[in-house]
Amino acid sequence: MAPGEVYTGLERGVVDGYGWPAIGIFDLGWQERTKYRLEPGFYTLELGIQFSARRWDSLTPEQRDFLQKQVAWLEKMSLDASLRDAAADIKRQSEAGIQPIRLSDADSAAFLAKSQEAGWAMVLSASPRHGAKLRQMMAP
Known part of the structure; x- marks a missing residue:
């Protein structure tokens, strides 16, 4: 979903949530429809x-x-x-009533691993040859 459609999607109940860096939800007005923030965050x-x-x-x-x-x-x-800026936005989110949901250590590790796999899947889908080489150069 394009970022410009997220607010309407939340408003109409088409989506229950979104993945986004800690920075920027106030710029898009999403704090009006956001009740929770999942921690740990992923992507920057x-x-x-x-x-x-x-x-x-x-x-x-x-x-x-x-x-x-x-x-x-x-x-x-x-x-x-x-x-x-992320620290300031997270503080602002708390002040706006957005509550953190903290995963256990084991669930955090699994969640972060899935987020990395999903991110690389998009790169590999866009460019299988160059994506694989890039992953080899960047990932441990």
């Missing part, structure tokens, strides 16, 4: 910086090194901001 916002291979290969080693340093800086800044 990711800021991607992409180059075509052709363009990347056309850069000098110095340019690539400079950009890689900038990417590392931006990734850290983005992670720090995301953690800070």
